Amino acid sequence: QVQLVESGGGLVQPGDSLRLSCAASGRTSFIYVMGWFRQAPGKEREFVASSLWNGGTNYADSVRGRFTVSRDNTKSTMFLQMNSLKPDDTGVYYCASSEATSTNYVNWGQGTQVTVSS
Numbered sequence: 004q005v006q007l008v009e010s011g012g013g014l015v016q017p018g019d020s021l022r023l024s025c026a027a028s029g030r031t032s033f034i035y036v037m038g039w040f041r042q043a044p045g046k047e048r049e050f051v052a053s054s055l056w057n058g059g060t061n062y063a064d065s066v067r068g069r070f071t072v073s074r075d076n077t078k079s080t081m082f083l084q085m086n087s088l089k090p091d092d093t094g095v096y097y098c099a100s101s102e103a104t105s106t107n108y109v110n111w112g113q114g115t116q117v118t119v120s121s
Contacts, residue, residue: 005029005110007098012115015088023083023115025098031079036101038108039072039083041117043094051096054081056104065091088119 011023027034038053038061052072053061060072071084081098096117099108 005031005034005100005102007100007110007112009096009098009112009115012096012117014118014120016121017089017119019088019119020084020086021088021117023085023096023098023117025081025083025112027079027081027100030102031077033102034078034100035104036106036108037074037081038099039081040097040099041092041094042097042114043091046094048097052083085117088117090119090121093117093119 006028008026009023013021015021035056036053039051040048041051042048050063051066052070054072054074062070069087073082094117095114097114098112100110101108
């Protein structure tokens with residue numbers, strides 16, 4: 004089993020930057036893909052970015068060029084560097100992971116709140 008804990012959320016102004024972290028524990032060697040999702044108030048959860056097994060990354064069109072996803076040397080911690088934040092970026096950000104060679108996200112963190120407001 005893999006446990007995921009997000010941190011780094013907060014209240015910032017438009018144009019500011021924020022760095023989120025996702026710490027994985029448990030059987031982290033089984034992690035295949037790690038991804039970030041977010042859910043705005045009254046909205047459905049949406050994909051933000053992912054760190055793939057082969058070192059590649061994926062980004063939603065809404066964040067491409069502003070957000071950067073990465074992992075540390077242990078591959079058990081994922082980061083999301085968020086620059087040029089917009090009010091539309093507001094929401095609860097969730098970390099998720101797949102296991103083995105599956106691309107289905109089966110492990111989820113509890114989320115960290117990001118609020119972008121002037």
